[in-house]
Amino acid sequence: MATATDNVDRGAATHPDVRSYTEVNTDILAMLSRPGKWWWILLGLSVAGIGLLAFSWGNQLINGIGLSGLNTPVGWGAYITTFVFWVGIAHSGTLISAILFLFRARWRQSIYRAAEAMTVFAVMTAGLYPLIHLGRAWHAYWLFPYANQRMLWPNFRSPLVWDVFAVTTYFTVSSLFFLLGLIPDIAAARDQSKPGTLRKTFYTLTSFGWRGTDRQWHHFGKAYLFLAALATPLVLSVHSVVSWDFAMSIVPGWHATIFAPYFVAGAIFSGVAMVITLMIPIRKIFGLEKYLTVRHFDAMAKLILVTGLIVFYAYLNEFFMAWYSGEDPERRVFWERLFGHYWWATWIMLICNGIVPIMLWFKRVRHSIAALFVLTIFVNIGMWFERYVIIVTSLSTEYIPFAWGVYRPSVTEMGIVVGTFGWFFFWFLLFIRLLPPVALAELKEVLPPPMRPKSKQEEVAR
C-alpha cells in the first residue's frame, strides 16, 4: 500500500501545475459548461455519421445482406474487421482503469475516465456489428439461451456463442465500473450546477444521493476495488474469445494457438493508441495541459511500444510457423498476404504496427505530442488493416484453389463502417459535455492535501 507521502510526492510529480482541489473542480467542471464551436461541428459530423449508418443498414435490412461485397469464399469482411477493431479499442479502458488501479499506477488518474467511457462506447459500437453482418438480423436473438417451448438452445460449442457471452459480460461489467466511478464526480457537478436546471436534476438523479460521508467513501472504495478485480480477467478473456472466433476454425491463417495472446496484445496496443488519439485534441481544446502532462503520454507511449513489439513478434511468428508447418495451404496464405491480391493491406499493417511504433524507443518522440498524435493514428489504421488482413486474405485463399475468390468492400459496407465512427463519436462527445471527463475525486487523491503551513518559517523556507 502506498503511503500518503508517496501520494503527495507522486501527485506533485504528475501534476506539478495543479495547485488546489478547487482548481481541479473549476477546471474540469468548466468542460461541462462550454460547448465550443468545434464541439458542435464534431457533433454535427457524428450525427451525420449516424444518419449514414441508419440509411446504409436500413437499406441492407430491406434489400438484403447482398449489398455488402461479401461472397462465397470470403463470408466475413469489413463488418467483422470493424467489429474486432472496436472490441480491441474497448480494451484499453478497462486495462487503464482496472489493472493499473490494482497495480497502483498513479499516472492513470487523469486519463482513466475518458478511457473507460471510450471502452463503453466502443463495445456499444462493436456490438452493432454482429447484428449488421447477419443474413437474417431479425433472428439475432436466437443466439441467446432464452427459454422456449421447443427446448432449442444455442450451440455452446460455437465460438460465436462464446462471443455473445464475452461481449455482453464485458459490456455489463465495464459499464458498471464506469458508472460507479462516476458517482462522486457527478455529485461534485451536481453541487456546482444551478438549482432548477435540467442539468441539476440529471446530476441529482445519477449521483444516487452521494454526500461524501466517510461511510459512503468506505463502501465506494470497496465496491470499486472488487469491480476492478472482476473486470481485470475480462481484459484478457474478451479478446481471447474474439480471437477464438478465428483460432477455433480450421482456416489456414486463422488456426493458430498464438491468437489469444496476440489479439490481447493487439487490443491493448490499439486501445491505448486510440486513447492518445482522443486525449490529445481534448487536452488542446479544453486546455487540460496541466492535468494531462507529457508524463502521462510518455507512460502510454511505453505501453504502446511494449504491446507493439509483442504484436510485431506475433506477425513474424505467424510467418515462421506457416513455413515451419510444411503445409502448402498454410504457407500459401502467408505468401499471398505479402505478395498476393491484398499485398497493400498487409504492408500497411506491417509498417503501421511493426515499423512505426519502433520510433517510440526515442524519448523525443514519446515527449512530442504532435508526433504521438500522428503515430497513434498510424497505429489505429494499421490495427484496422491487421484484422482485415487476417480475415480477408485467409478466407480468400483457402484449401481448394479452384474456389479462391476476391472480396471488395461495397459502398454499403463503407457507409456502415464510417457511420459507426459517427455513432461512437456521438456518444463520446455527449460524454465529455455531460459527465466529468477527468476523475475529480481520484485526481485529488494524488494531489498534495491542502494543509495549513505549520509555521511562518516553513512558509518562508518554501
Added chain:
Amino acid sequence: MSDGIKRRDFLKVLGVTGAGAGLVGCSTDKVNKLIPYVVPPEEITPGVATWYATACGECSAGCGVWVKTMEGRAVKLEGNPNHPVSGGALCARGHSALQGLYDPDRLKQPMRRSGDGFEPISWADAEALLASELGSAGAATLLLSGHTGPTLGELMDRVAEAVGGRRVAYEALSEAPLREAARIAFGRDEVPTFDFEAADLIVSFGADFLETWGSPVEQSRGFARSSGVSDDGSKARFVFLGSRLSLTGQNADEWYPIRPGSEGVVALALAGAVARRGGNAGPYSDLLAAYDVAGAAEAAGIPAGSLEELADHLAAASSPLVLGPGVAGQHRNATAANLAVLVLNAVSGAVGSTVRFAAPVSGIPSTPYADVAEAIGQMSGGAIRALVVHGTNPAYTLPTASGFVEAMGQVGFKVVITPGMNETAALADLVLPERHPLETWGDSSPRPGLWAIQQPAMRPVPHFESRGAGDMLLGVARALGADFGAETFHDYLRNRWSERHAAAGTPGASFSEFWREVLRTGVVEMGAPAASEPALQPPDRALAFDAPLLDGEADGLTLVVHPSSRFGDGRGANRTWLQELPDPVAKITWHSWVEMHPDTARERGFRKGEIVRVASPHGEVELPVWTYPGIRADTVAIAMGGGHENTGRWADGRGVNPMALLPAEAEQASGALVHLATRVTVEPTGRHRRLASIEGQSQTFDRPITPAVELGLIGELHGDDYGDYGQLREFQGMGGFVPVPTEGRPEDYPLEGARYGDYDPANNARWAMAIDLDKCTGCSACITACQSENNIAVVGEDQIMMGRDLHWIRLERYYETVDAAQPGPVDIRFLPMLCQHCGNAPCEPVCPVYAAYHTPDGLNGQIYNRCVGTRYCANNCPYKVRVFNWYGYSDVPEPLNWQYNPDVTVRAEGVMEKCSFCVQRIRGAENRATAERRDLREGEVVPACQQSCPAEAIVFGNIRDPESRVAQVSQNDRTYRVLDVLINTQPAVNYLRKVTFHPVKDIHV
C-alpha cells in the same frame, strides 16, 4: 363504469385484442380462394409424383426421358433408363427443357404484324389467315423446318405437297460432310454408328463427341466405359488432334495440337503409315502414297516422329475408333477431311467393329446449307410468296453474310411457328405460339430401328394460348381441302403408328396394347436393320485434302467457331439454368469470350477480361479475352449461342454471335456451312471487364485434391512416400511435429471422438458417395440436374462476378499438363465438388444455432429456417461447398416458378444452403420402405447427380452395407478423400483417382 374496469369488460377487451393479434399473426399477405379437388383425378395423389415417359426434343440425339409431375405439373426431367440412347442419363440441355416449358417469355397468343410491332389476334383468325395465304401462294410456298420427329416431318411434307410448295429442313449443326464422306467411301448416305464402348483406342480429329457432336449422352457413356479403367486394368487411350481443347479434348490422354484445317492431310498420312504396318487401304492405296508423314507433320506444325508413334498405336490397337472433324472443324475441304478419317478407320480395321453402318433407311436427312442458300436466292428473287418457318432460327444461326434477313423481307407472307419469340419470328408477318414438346404428342427416332413416343407430360401451361405444330398443319390442310384422316395430331400419330406396327409384323399383341406399353416404357425397338460391313469404294468425285483456304490477312489468327456445349446452336439461351451453368471449358457464365493462348495474349498485351475487337473480312464483334493454355497460339475460338435479339429477357444482348464473322459459304462437296473459314485480327478496345467466371485458381499446388495414378502403378499406391512432406519429416527427426495419420476406412467414419448430434452408427445407414474421376468427363450435367431437383436459384451475371455462385456442385478443373506447342500427354483433371458430408464436419460445431447439424443417419444437415446467416460454417468449410442466399434469389416471374420441386424448400434470403445428398429422395425411399414393411433396398436411393451422370461416374448408397455398390466401388486402390489427410474431416465422398498413361506425381492423400 365509475369504479374502474369491470371484470367482464376486461375480458371483452382481452378477447378482442387477442383475436386481433391472432389474426394478424397468422394471416398471410393475401387470402386466396382455395378450391380442393372435389372429385380428385384418379392418377394424382397430392404429394406423390406421377411419371411420364416421353422424348427429349432439345437436340437431334433424341434421348428418351421420364418427366416427373406433381399435382399435374412437370417438375423434373430424368433420363429414361430403358432407352438405349439416354440409358437413364440426361445432359444439362435436356434438364433445361423444363425452363423452356415454363419460360415466361413464351408467346401468350398468336401475333400479327402491325407496323413495326405485333398485335395479338385470335387463333381462329390466325389459322384462317394462314390457310388463305398458303392457299393463294400455292407452289410459291416454302416450308423451312428444323429438327422434327419423323411423323411430324412426314406430315410437313404432306402438307407442303398438298399446298403445292416444298420443304427445306435446316439444322445449324450439320453432319452433311460426314454423310457425304460416308457416301463416297462406302456408298452409304448416312451417319455411321460409333461404338465407343468397344474401342481400345479413340482418336478424334476435333470431334466434340462429349458435348455437341452426334449423341453426347450415349457417347459419354460409351466413352466413360472404355476410357475409365476397368477392374482388369484395361483402359482405352484417347488421342485428340485439334487446334483447341474442347471439353472432349480436355478428356484426352494425348493432344496433338495440329494446325486447324490440316486434319485431312494428317489422317491420310496416318492411314498411309498404318497401311504400311499391315493395313489395307483398298482403292485408296494410291492416294495414301501421295501423303507422307513428314509432309503431314509439316502441314500440321508438329514433329513427324509423334505421328509415327500414333500410327504405331493405331496399328497395334485391336479396336480403334477414329472420329472426323466436328462442326467447329467444318472448313472448305470438310468432306475430304471426313473422307480421310473414314479411310483411316477402314485401314485401321475399325469399320465393322467400332464404326458401323446399317442398311440405308428412309428418313429425311437434314438438308445442308447449300439448299438453304438456294432457298435464300429464291426468296430474294421474289419466287417465294409464303414462307413457313418451324423449329429453326435461321436469322440467328446463319452467318449475317448469308443475306437471309434481307431475303426474308422479300417474301410476301412470313409465318413463324415457335414457342417463344426469336430473331426470325421478329421478322415475320404472323407468329404462331407452338406448344412445348412436353405439352405435345410426337415421336423421335435417333437411329433406324429405335423410336420413342413423345407424349404430353402435362396439360398446356395455361399462361400461353398455344397449339401443337401438327394440329396447326392439319388445320391448314383441312382448310385447303386435304384430308389426312385425322382430326388432331394425336390421332394422326396413332394412325401412323398403327401402320408401322402392322408393317413390323405386329410385335406384341393388339395395337392398343402395344400403344399402351409403348407409352409406359417410352421406347420402341422394332425393325432394326441388320448391320453390314461395307467395303471402301473408290472416290467418285475429286476432292482436295489439303489445308483449306482461309479468308483474312495471312498474319491473322485462325478463328474457330464452335457450338456451345450449353446452348448448342444458341437455342437454349433464354434459360437461366443454362446461362448460369459454368461453361465446362472456360467456367464462364452469362456472356461470351474469346479463347486465346496466354502467350499470344502476352505478346499482344492483353489481360484476361480485356475487351477486344475481333474482326474478319465479314464482320466484327467485341468481347472479352479469356486466356486458355489449351488452344494453339495461332488460333482463337468463340462459342456459338450468344448475342441474341428478340429472344427473351435473359438471352437478349448477352454475349456476341460469332456467326457475324463467318462467310456465307457452303462447302463444295456436301453443301454444309463452312465454320472454319477465316482468320481474324484482334485489336484492343481499351476496355476491361470482370469475367462472370467461377474459376479461382486452376492449379492444385500438389495439395491432396486431385491426385492421379499412372496406369501401371495402380496397386502400388500408398507407399511410405510423403512427397513434399520430406522437408517436414527432417524436422520430425529433430523432435518436431509429427502428423497423425487418418486411420480407418470410410465406412467407419465418423471415427470415435468425432461424433456430433445423435449419430448412431449401430442402427443407421452411413450414406456415402463414390465418384470415379477416371470416368468423369466434366460435362456438368450433374450441376443442372441438381439445380432442377433442389430448387437452386439463379443469381445472375453481376452476382456471379461477385463470386456468389449458388450451385451445390462446383465442377473444378485443374490443369496439370497442357502444352499447345507440341504433341504430348495432356492432363486436365476434373473434380465435382459437393458437400462431403464429413463425419467430423468443421461446419457443425461453429454454427451458433445448430442450423448445421449431424442427422442420426450421418448426414450433414442444414436447417434453413433455423439459419440466422452468420456464414461461419461457410468460412470453416474447407471444401467451400456452402453457398449463401445474399438476396432473395428465388423469386422468379410466373410461370417459371412452376419449375420448383415441391419436395424441396425454396430458400429465402439470408440463409446458407448446400448439397443435402438429396435428402428428400432418401426420406422418400425410407417412407416407401416403411409403408411396404420392408428394409430399404440397395440402389433405391439415387441422388439427382448420379441419376443424371452420362459417364456413370457417381455411385451412392449405404457404405456400411458391404454388399452395396458404393462400398464395393470404394474398395479400390484408387480411392482417396479430398483433404482428409490434412484436416481429418472424414468425408463421406470417396473419389477414385484419375488414371493416366504418363507418369504423374504421387500426391500423398
